Amino acid sequence: MRVLIYTFTICISLIFLSNLVLADKWSDQFPHIKNTGDIPGECSYESMSKKDYSGRTLSINTHAVPVMGEPTALHAEQFSKLTGAKVNVVHTPAGDLYAKAMVPFQAGQAPYDIVFGFSNFIRDWMQYLEPVPEKYVNMRQMQDVTQSHIGVASWDGQMIQFPIDGDRHYLKYRKDVIDNPKYQKKYKADTGKTLKVPTTWKEYGEIASYFNGWDWDNDGELEYGSAEVMKKDDLMFAAFFSRSAAYSKNPRTPGGFYFDLETMEPLINNPGFVEALDDWIAATKYVPPGGINFGLGDEINSFGGGQTLFSFSWDDAFVKAMEDGSPIKNKVGAAPLPGAEKVWNREDNSWDHGYNQAPYIVWGWASAVAKKSKNHDMAFDYLCFFANDANHQADIAIGRFGVNPFKKSDFDPQIYIERQGWDRLIAKSYAATLMSMEEYSTNRVFPLRVPGVFQFTSAVATGTSKALAGQLSSQEALDEVADEWKKIIKRVGADTIREAYAVGVALEDNKN
Amino acid sequence: MNFRHKFVFLLPGLLILIGILIFPIVFTVRLSLSSWDSFFPGLDFIGLDNYIRLFTDDKRFWESFFRLSFLSVTTVLLQYIIGFSLALIVWKDIIFQRFFRVLFLIPMMTTPVIMTVIWRTFFHESLGPVNDFFSLFGVTPLWLSDETLAKVTVIIVEVWQWTPFMFLLLLAGLLSLPKEPFLAAAIDGASPIRKFIYVTFPLMAPISIGAIIIRLIEASKIMDTVYVLTSGGPGTATETSSFYIFIKGLREFQMGYSAALSFTYLIIMIISLTIIAKLLVKLLINNN
Numbered sequence: 001m002r003v004l005i006y007t008f009t010i011c012i013s014l015i016f017l018s019n020l021v022l023a024d025k026w027s028d029q030f031p032h033i034k035n036t037g038d039i040p041g042e043c044s045y046e047s048m049s050k051k052d053y054s055g056r057t058l059s060i061n062t063h064a065v066p067v068m069g070e071p072t073a074l075h076a077e078q079f080s081k082l083t084g085a086k087v088n089v090v091h092t093p094a095g096d097l098y099a100k101a102m103v104p105f106q107a108g109q110a111p112y113d114i115v116f117g118f119s120n121f122i123r124d125w126m127q128y129l130e131p132v133p134e135k136y137v138n139m140r141q142m143q144d145v146t147q148s149h150i151g152v153a154s155w156d157g158q159m160i161q162f163p164i165d166g167d168r169h170y171l172k173y174r175k176d177v178i179d180n181p182k183y184q185k186k187y188k189a190d191t192g193k194t195l196k197v198p199t200t201w202k203e204y205g206e207i208a209s210y211f212n213g214w215d216w217d218n219d220g221e222l223e224y225g226s227a228e229v230m231k232k233d234d235l236m237f238a239a240f241f242s243r244s245a246a247y248s249k250n251p252r253t254p255g256g257f258y259f260d261l262e263t264m265e266p267l268i269n270n271p272g273f274v275e276a277l278d279d280w281i282a283a284t285k286y287v288p289p290g291g292i293n294f295g296l297g298d299e300i301n302s303f304g305g306g307q308t309l310f311s312f313s314w315d316d317a318f319v320k321a322m323e324d325g326s327p328i329k330n331k332v333g334a335a336p337l338p339g340a341e342k343v344w345n346r347e348d349n350s351w352d353h354g355y356n357q358a359p360y361i362v363w364g365w366a367s368a369v370a371k372k373s374k375n376h377d378m379a380f381d382y383l384c385f386f387a388n389d390a391n392h393q394a395d396i397a398i399g400r401f402g403v404n405p406f407k408k409s410d411f412d413p414q415i416y417i418e419r420q421g422w423d424r425l426i427a428k429s430y431a432a433t434l435m436s437m438e439e440y441s442t443n444r445v446f447p448l449r450v451p452g453v454f455q456f457t458s459a460v461a462t463g464t465s466k467a468l469a470g471q472l473s474s475q476e477a478l479d480e481v482a483d484e485w486k487k488i489i490k491r492v493g494a495d496t497i498r499e500a501y502a503v504g505v506a507l508e509d510n511k512n
Numbered sequence: 513m514n515f516r517h518k519f520v521f522l523l524p525g526l527l528i529l530i531g532i533l534i535f536p537i538v539f540t541v542r543l544s545l546s547s548w549d550s551f552f553p554g555l556d557f558i559g560l561d562n563y564i565r566l567f568t569d570d571k572r573f574w575e576s577f578f579r580l581s582f583l584s585v586t587t588v589l590l591q592y593i594i595g596f597s598l599a600l601i602v603w604k605d606i607i608f609q610r611f612f613r614v615l616f617l618i619p620m621m622t623t624p625v626i627m628t629v630i631w632r633t634f635f636h637e638s639l640g641p642v643n644d645f646f647s648l649f650g651v652t653p654l655w656l657s658d659e660t661l662a663k664v665t666v667i668i669v670e671v672w673q674w675t676p677f678m679f680l681l682l683l684a685g686l687l688s689l690p691k692e693p694f695l696a697a698a699i700d701g702a703s704p705i706r707k708f709i710y711v712t713f714p715l716m717a718p719i720s721i722g723a724i725i726i727r728l729i730e731a732s733k734i735m736d737t738v739y740v741l742t743s744g745g746p747g748t749a750t751e752t753s754s755f756y757i758f759i760k761g762l763r764e765f766q767m768g769y770s771a772a773l774s775f776t777y778l779i780i781m782i783i784s785l786t787i788i789a790k791l792l793v794k795l796l797i798n799n800n
Contacts, residue, residue, distance in 0.1 A: 095763065098763075124551065232743045232746070233759070290638050292657040292745075293656040452550050454763055455766065465746065465748070466747040469657075469745065469746035469749060470659075471659075471748070492551055496551070
């Protein structure tokens with residue numbers, strides 16, 4: 001019996017050691033995964049090395065370097081070395097990704113096997129895309145993806161986009177200020193209120209205004225209250241929806257956040273959205289000079305560079321702040337988006353008083369395989385390889401890559417503590433914040449994913465930017481947006497939009 | 513050689529002309545009569561619906577058109593004044609003449625988008641060097657966030673980038689002027705100012721008109737500067753027609769409607785530039 005136990009132990013040890021040897025083998029060749037080595041899986045380095053795509057060419061249209069463009073190119077090079085495939089990567093500015101794929105799609109051509117874009121393109125693109133084969137949907141790697149992001153990548157239960165990134169908007173704050181006893185005392189003395197992580201947008205505004213325009217971190221430079229994406233057409237509508245969710249996403253009135261699903265009447269100019277836009281106009285007073293013209297890059301650099309107390313949008317500003325060499329590494333915190341003390345009830349046409357908070361599972365980077373591509377097998381293998389555990393864990397540690405958590409295993413704080421040197425408490429609050437939004441909230445807002453989505457979002461950007469610039473009041477601006485939305489609905493067809501919108505509403509109403 | 517032979521020789525040129533000029537215009541007109549967008553690709557026929565929408569229900573296009581008119585007339589006027597002044601300076605025998613001639617041309621030789629990115633960095637309100645300088649005097653102008661100043665910033669960048677083109681044309685004009693009228697003016701004892709008003713400027717009128725019209729055509733397509741510098745903001749304060757057409761066509765993918773916008777815009781520009789050219793001829797040449 002003893003001999004049997006010894007033999008079994010030796011065998012297990014040998015298997016374990018052989019894995020380590022393999023891990024070392026791959027991380028030696030590919031330093032990108034030096035922290036983890038290869039992690040076994042269906043699309044691991046080891047698995048891919050057994051494929052032979054010699055003599056075949058894969059074409060990819062992706063974003064410009066570095067955000068998403070750099071990891072695409074890096075993984076293309078690795079894929080090429082492993083499989084023998086030739087991989088051509090074309091880099092395109094964000095604003096042109098939609099058109100660059102859409103023009104050949106509509107012309108019936110397939111110059112790219114793989115297209116990168118935003119997840120909210122899904123309704124416009126899906127007729128030209130190859131659904132993700134069952135083989136990939138059922139693999140262990142995919143089982144690790146959060147249900148929210150399975151929903152984001154799927155249409156009516158069918159996975160269309162291959163998950164490679166996860167996005168949500170959340171609050172980022174300077175922990176060294178908010179948790180500083182000296183400032184807590186000063187804030188109490190000056191305002192009579194407690195300095196804490198804001199849980200409502202009103203608190204956010206009060207604290208940001210208080211810490212606006214003075215040198216609170218003693219670096220000889222002025223600091224400001226908040227950095228936000230306010231530049232017209234530069235993703236600003238997403239920032240507006242983040243601010244609107246708390247006032248307008250009422251868990252007691254299912255059936256639509258952007259439209260009333262039954263009537264397809266736009267809700268964008270109801271008092272909930274107007275209140276959010278009023279708050280946003282007030283925010284122009286506590287952003288850095290020129291903050292009204294900040295795009296996403298400016299927001300990342302502003303908060304990530306230590307210029308502001310708060311920020312909210314995608315992960316990038318937080319990741320940049322926590323990168324090695326950042327002057328504010330381990331001085332920032334993550335928290336859910338602020339809520340509100342009231343939420344609009346569109347059925348009763350009145351405010352429901354009481355705390356309300358709604359995470360915004362915002363659209364993010366997405367990738368898919370063209371239906372007309374002749375390289376479906378190779379294209380899906382590439383995407384699967386891109387998102388394998390070893391690549392993914394290395395990618396999320398590099399802020400400029402734009403790859404953010406979307407797997408359940410990403411929400412283990414130990415990853416950030418051990419591999420990225422994050423403070424234990426910060427890592428825990430970061431992981432808990434993301435996890436609570438993704439897996440536990442039942443009052444979430446999902447991105448608008450209907451035909452002609454850009455027409456709708458462009459109207460929001462134009463209307464809200466007019467309000468921020470003082471050209472129109474909040475109500476006037478949103479009335480203008482609602483009018484524009486009605487015209488789009490009329491052009492595209494209410495039933496067509498309703499059919500598509502119902503898919504998103506089902507996610508918001510937790511029916512999927 | 514009969515008519516057929518001539519036609520054969522003309523055919524390649526004619527085909528190229530049809531291919532690169534006539535076909536795109538005809539296709540644009542056809543596209544403008546369709547509802548092609550992201551959801552309904554294809555050349556269906558919806559009659560004049562897009563044009564009716566443009567003339568009855570698109571205030572934003574007309575606002576952007578009047579904004580464009582203001583920006584292009586202002587920038588070209590400034591470019592003409594500055595370009596003419598610089599050309600007059602290096603027309604004379606001055607020290608380092610060749611150096612200055614090349615120096616004044618440098619902005620035009622740079623890539624507009626790259627230079628606009630650099631200007632945007634200069635004018636960045638909280639991180640840019642321009643406001644670092646102004647903060648010494650206790651002010652931080654909102655170059656890109658204030659409605660009026662954003663227009664001023666666009667004008668500054670456009671004038672900087674394209675004045676050299678005006679300078680080049682006007683300098684070439686000055687160098688080709690006959691010497692006799694100047695000798696006669698000198699014999700008559702005309703002062704430099706009178707010489708400019710009564711000799712140089714009238715002689716330069718035809719070239720000036722050509723330069724102004726060329727620049728007006730170019731300025732009326734102003735797009736990259738606005739795209740990079742302000743994205744048409746704040747609000748719609750710097751949104752020009754071409755930027756608006758870009759948004760409708762390549763952002764919102766309303767291909768049919770943006771074709772209607774483009775074609776209407778083309779017709780308006782042809783008519784207005786023809787009128788401007790005639791007015792300038794009347795004003796600068798006939799009066800002289």
